[in-house]
Amino acid sequence: MKNNKEPGMTLIVKTITRLTVGLILLYGIYIVLHGHISPGGGFAGGVIIALSFVHLMLAFGREVALRKLSQAAASILESLGAIMFLSIAVLGFLGGYFFLNFFLNKGRPFSLFSAGIIPLCNIAISLKVGAGLFAIFVAIVLFSRDSGIPPDDK
Amino acid sequence: MSVYFLCLILFCIGLYCVLRKRNIIKIIIGLGIIEYAVNLFFVLIGYRAGGRAPILAKDQVVLNMVDPIPQALVLTAIVIGLATTALMVAIAIRIYEKFGTFDITKIRKLRG
Amino acid sequence: MNHNLLPLYVIIPLGAAFLISLFGKISKRICDCLANLATFLLLGLSLLAAVYKPSTGILVYKVGGWIPPIGICLALDGLTSFMLVTVNLVSFLVTIYSISYMEKYTDKWKFYTLFMLMLAGMNGIIITGDLFNLFVFLEIASIASYALVAFGTEREELEASFKYAVMGSVASSFILLGIALLYSYTSTLNMADISRALDIKGISPIISFIAVLFLAGFGLKAALVPFHAWLPDAHPSAPAPISAMLSGIFIKTLGVYVLCRIFFNILGVSQNILFIFIILGIISQIVGAILAIAQNDIKRMFAYSSISQIGYIIFALGIGTPLAILGGLFHLFNHAIFKALLFLDSGAIEYSTGSRNLKSLGGLNSRLPVTASTSLIGSMSIAGIPPLNGFWSKLIIIIAAIQAGYFGFALIAVLVSIVTLAYYLKFMGFTFFGKLDTALLKIKEVPLSMKLSMLILAIICVLGGLLLIPQFRPFLESAANVLLSGKGYAGIVFGAVK
């Protein structure tokens, strides 16, 4: 952090970040939604979504990133994702078993809307993983920023 | 067989790092290497010579696929490793804030 | 008892944890209510499981409706219901205690969330029938406990937590490596199925290697003596309710229960393994007891005492006769009760005086009557004074050792018991008797919720011996029978699936 007036890195980094961050987020969402027909899934996609916010934070400083997704909001989103996943699991009791894939019609294979609960679970997991990892990152970075530990040495 | 053995050597490098290094970050790195080695071992035992990735393609008969179970398990193990690392880094940062050092021999002395 | 209730042992604490993390920020009362409600429900469910036994002795639940080797199954047999009652009884009383005790710490909702996650992990370990699933829940419980040990975020706590986390992670890696080898060798993860596959393959060096890996991994979690270095730092550093949970049930669930399940029911016990158990048990008893005498910190003394008592349990299981296993499991239950009681007492002492150093305390008998009397019951019980529960279980273990012909080891067990009495007398003498320090004249007895849970635990200590009378004995016997049935476990599980 060379100049305190303008947080974040240099202009070049900021411009490139502005171009790429949306694409990274979009790629993460793509990976999540296609988890059941191609490699990827909720975890990988969730981490990519978290990384896009981390990218924003590294390039522009914490204010910009936290305006997009505050720590409290991340924490709430994470809990919501967890509850969503647990409720999908508990809804399996409708068919008689915990964690039952309760959709009778599994849809046409190789299409986006297929495989019953698997895409839904992927979405819940990605929500939880993305928000959770971002919360971890924010907690660690904010702490070392405020308490005199040199966060990085440029 | 030689592949398994190389994988266990990686495991032992991590073990050596955890047992012998006195720096907190180095210990976390050693644990990371151990996790990599175990995950790698799990995937190695599921590999099938000349096999295909366990993803079905249209109009294709399933003949020879690698074992999908270890892959599913390792996916879980990777995330567990990430969780452990994150928690330990958090503890390490707090320790640095309280003691001003990453060296565990010094930390022990400071504790008195 | 309907088999649809089985997943609830995990769903309730998980749901409670997620709800507390969402709504707990609003008010402390909400987290208190949610946590206590959840543990109360769990206690009720586990008592239900203990009272209404299925006729076949086992209930198997197929998660997702998949037949066991394909999907994950949950299994509830005698040992499971025994462990569930122990865990949920202690955790219910500990949550009552935490209502007042945790007022001293900030961010109570984080405490309760982690607490419920740890409980979910332990219940998940106990009830699962799948080896990898066991590992996952073991990690949930472990990670929650690493964070809880550092909950006070002071110097010592952080250092202890880091040490504990490093050793715990190494242990987890050993366990995972063992599971990988076992999977490669048998090509299945279901515990009953592994047992059956190993029967077909016969004995080979790889089984001994896997056994050593598991012994090192779970021995580390159980703090058996060559692997005990983390416990005396980690257990005293945690907040008192967590110390009670860790020492009372955590090391037993993650260590002793899993060791028993794996060695007795899956890998199969041989004389060599039983002898290793005996040796580890005896060394743990002696080392724990000797180190405990020298301590001046109350909680540290109790932590070393836990190592010693875990040694008793492992020793009893290593003898391997029906009587010894019964005694070992009974001692497991008793130790959970009185060690939880003693740690809660130490928390009460710290709560009112602000110190837990034996040298600076004294004469608290007049100021803290409830704490003093419950501590007296707990100490005498752990030292094996009749008619308290600790006496009966130690008596059974020693009789069983003599019957099996281990005279020397029985003598050591008796001697260790005397040493135990000595250091608990030291604790009582320095804390509650003697001259009251002038600085401590103004202290008051602890709040109601803390008193309540200590009193209930003390009553269970006094009445614990009743578990041996014929009406209640099936509770222990059915648990011991599971271990005695050995590799018959596979047949029982697959018989119940159909």
Added chain:
Amino acid sequence: MELHLLLLFMIFAAVAAVEIKDLLSSVIAVGAVGLGLSMVFLVLKAPDLAITQLVVEILCLIILIRATIKKDLPLIRDGRWFFNTASTLVFIAVFLFFAYFALKELPSFGYPIMRVAKEYIAQGLQKTGATNLVASIILDFRGYDTLGEATVLFTAVMGVLAIMRRVGRIK
């Protein structure tokens, strides 16, 4: 062949990560191990794992770099340094020796038994509707594991938030 090369590369990077004195270089070397692992997963026909390992590695690296300080480590050699190192090496040698005999018993590399896995491959698409078999295992056949896995991450997040509290006790 490429598998052996990649493994040797990982071992080399791991030794570097352990022995380099500078912490930042050490962290970067461990990143090289992780990337090597990601490539090994690709060679072993595990694309799901390769993606996940890659992104997790990046996140781990960022978190670790945040934690490091740029300061050389003093290499402490107390009186028992040689003895401790020697005993550790002996322990590792014994471990590898026994591991060698155990590994000989395993099915040879490239030929797993796949008793249960056959059922997944045969029935996966038909029963769950997912063409990615790994997804069908982690979210349907063994979905309960994944619930646990998600909870592990949740636990870690809660743990980090709890440890990062500025004030632990109310005085």
